[in-house]
Amino acid sequence: MMSVIKKLWWFFKLEKRRYVIGILALSLVSVLNLIPPKVMGHVIDHITQKNLTRETLLLNLVYLLLSAFAMYALRYVWRIYILGTSYRLGQIMRSRLFGHFTQMSPSFYQKHRTGDLMAHATNDINSLTRLAGGGVMSAVDASITALVTLLTMFFSISWQMTLVAILPLPFMAFATSRLGRKTHESFKHSQAAFSELNNKVQESVSGIKVTKSFGYQADEWHSFQETNDMTFAKNMVTMKYDSMFDPLVLLFVGASYALTLLVGSFFVKDGQVTVGSLVTFVTYLDMLVWPLMAIGFLFNVIQRGAVSYERIADLLSEESDIKDPKAPVTVIKNGRLTYDIDQFSYENEVTLRDIHFTLEKGQTLGLVGQTGSGKTSLLKLLLREYDVKEGEITLAGHDIRDYRLADLRSLIGYVPQDQVLFAMSILDNIRFGNPKLSLEAVEEAAKLSQVYHDIMNMPEGFETIIGEKGVSLSGGQKQRIAMSRAMVLNPDILILDDSLSAVDAKTEFAIIDNLKKTRQNKTTLITAHRLSAVVHADIILVLQDGNIIERGCHEELIQAGGWYAKTYESQQLEMKGAAYEE
Ligand SMILES: Nc1ncnc2c1ncn2[C@@H]1O[C@H](COP(=O)(O)OP(=O)(O)OP(=O)(O)O)[C@@H](O)[C@H]1O
Structure with missing residues (x-):
């Protein structure tokens, strides 16, 4: 699972500066987060000891306000620097994929269907972006928050109470890792089903005219429903495992609360800790819930990222079976x-x-x-x-x-x-191979292909837009425009x-x-x-x-x-x- 982090290391290195700034801001927020509960406990102790002065209260309020403002600014910084940077990964991977697609020979497109390739370019890339953004954020935040909170609980309140409170955690780690494995498997199936669904939509939409002309809409609808139902069923399995995660974590957190309350009340009674410290302790315990939950989120994000990375890497590793020679003949000219x-x-x-x-x-x-x-x-x-x-x-x-x-x-x-004509003007369709060609050259090619008069009779002549949003052409017109496209060169x-x-x-x-x-x-x-x-x-x-x-x-x-x-x-x-x- 961690191997995906290794595989993405090139990106983290590339964006090192932005990640370092983001992680620093995030870490500072985790530390500043410790201030409000401390202030709270402090004020409560003054209240119970009946010695709270106006100055002390005001000073503590100023601490609260200052830490709130600092956290506001720092949270903005880490969001921009970590989440924002992750979009760059999406951009890089998308252009790698697209570059790869343009290099591949027809046999590649025979093997992979369009819907499948679309799924890679959308869903899989999104999973990767989530890993480089939300994933990194929760990994850093969760570990720093957990560490500083536990250390503060351990050293500044009571090490005995801390040990008791974290007693259920190893059991939780065991349960969540087992659940994580199941989620991983089911996610793989969901992703494959999504590809299948994409294919189905793509094929159905592009073949809709034929389907309708044969009156096969109903069959098409049923076959789509089948794929749709299958995808839904697979997503539900993933969802089932997903939904078990947070309740499972909260169950163990509940056990921690119960143990803390039990031991804490003895400690307060014995005078080992003050009421204020107990309140601070419980608030800190509350703050540990997020890092624990984040483990679940992280599992998800990393595993999904790993599956998606694998799928994209598999595609990228496919070499075109048509290759350029190592030492090409430099001059090419027509001949025998x-x-x-x-x-x-x-x-x-x-x-x-x-x-x-x-x-x-x-x-x-x-x-x-x-x-x-x-x-x-x-x-x-x-x-x-x-x-x-x-x-x-x-x-x-x-x-x-x-x-x-x-x-x-x-x-x-x-x-x-x-022939494939694009949804643009006839002029641009004909000079597709060299957009700099003049209108005269295009007209000449159209005349040679005997389509000039057809074009001149269209609403806007050579500027007429064809395709889905424009004029529909007859089969013969399409053929002759495609011919002009070759002739013009x-x-x-x-x-x-x-x-x-x-x-x-x-x-x-x-x-x-x-x-x-x-x-x-x-x-x-x-x-x-x-x-x-x-x-x-x-x-x-x-x-x-x-x-x-x-x-x-x-x-x-x-x-x-x-x-x-x-x-x-x-x-x-x-x-x-x-x-x-x-
Ligand atoms: N990409 C491909 N993969 C596998 N088999 C193919 C592929 N393209 C064509 N064939 C097969 O090769 C044979 C020759 O096809 P080809 O398209 O060259 O014939 P053609 O003479 O041009 O036919 P037509 O006049 O109908 O266009 C056919 O049996 C066809 O099924």
Whole structure:
């Protein structure tokens, strides 16, 4: 349990100055706290001895007031310096986590669901902040208060009474530590359940449109209720252990009071202590309740912090499986692209097999084949979303793993199958890769992608906000805006992954025509289901179950009379039929 303190030592060291000031202020408050009961006892003794003068009373009142003001100021100081500093830990950990998230490859996001990652970034970080703030505060305060109070009771009132009063404490320590262990376990389960709940909410909200369109709201509601109930049940178990803590402590404190009263009354009767001293003693005993309670709070905070730290550390220790090379090739330029892949698999099943081809700079590759045949996977390997283990992909004579990831990706413009547009203006969406680009450049890219007129017809043209709070776009418009985003950068290598599937044949033809004109010296890779999108390609590969089953240019493949020729023919017939119907 204490290991979490060790693990957080770097932070305490980093904020040493602030913690030292905070702890000093806190310690002074604990000592000043001893004054009021002393003053009280003193005045009571004067009253019982009937010799209380006005001067003595006034002097004691001044002591009380002075200590109250000093404590007011010092309490403010420690709150700012200890609790305030703890937020800094939250800030540091949050940016570490976020930095880590941005470094990770897609397989990380396949393994961890969004809701889970959100839980780490919120709940777990809050637990850590509580440990570095409230935890440190109660540890220092409780130990100093307990120490100075016990010493004062022991030396300035009666050591015998003190020993009797603390008799129940070892039993209490035993009981609370057992309870603490149980709380720790149940908290782990609560935290995991919260992650699950987060996932559920995230998935349900993002899929709400689909859920509703299929009329599955009721099922979704029931499945959410199940997760919600489970989380509630786990939280109740934690709550049960939590709720046992304070009553348990108070039980032992009650025993201390009873013993003190019993022994104290004998001592007063014998004249060993005065009535005033007994009152002071009982007030001090009262002051010990807080440190005892704080043990429970500390147990909680430290254990929760430990669980959360573990969860965050586990995430942070996961390395991205896509790494930058130790000695990267410093200059990157477009050139011959060669795929030499013997085999590639995501997990166990082989996704791509014997993929060998060369694409010269400036050429266009067309990738076709049934769904699931491996087209997207082949492209993702070039982006290094995943790495090839058996074989290599080379660009301009170097294995792509020898370039810096950022360099490699700066060469590539990628229009994925599921485009993501952000809730901001169309202008900013298109120049996402380089916010400094001019409106003219953006307009040009939109024209090349055949979406310029669509945009000009929107309420605020390129300034139109899209997404949740703005205009909803059609599938085809989304595709063409995503395409403009890649085109505006005029990338050396352009990857279009089924990017024209939602546009009509005429628009597709115009876009392809623009591509042919503008990308003469640049490499282009296109996957498509509609073969008309790849007719112009220099090399067309037909994939089936991860293998290349046909290769050549359009004419060669038509000649060969295989899958390509048959599919092309039937698609042409379909198009003619559709045109006839129109
Ligand atoms: N991240 C992944 N993890 C595991 N398997 C995957 C992953 N991505 C794709 N696959 C599997 O790899 C195979 C090839 O998928 P891929 O997306 O490359 O096909 P595709 O030809 O692009 O299909 P489509 O035309 O439908 O887009 C499929 O069987 C798919 O289930």
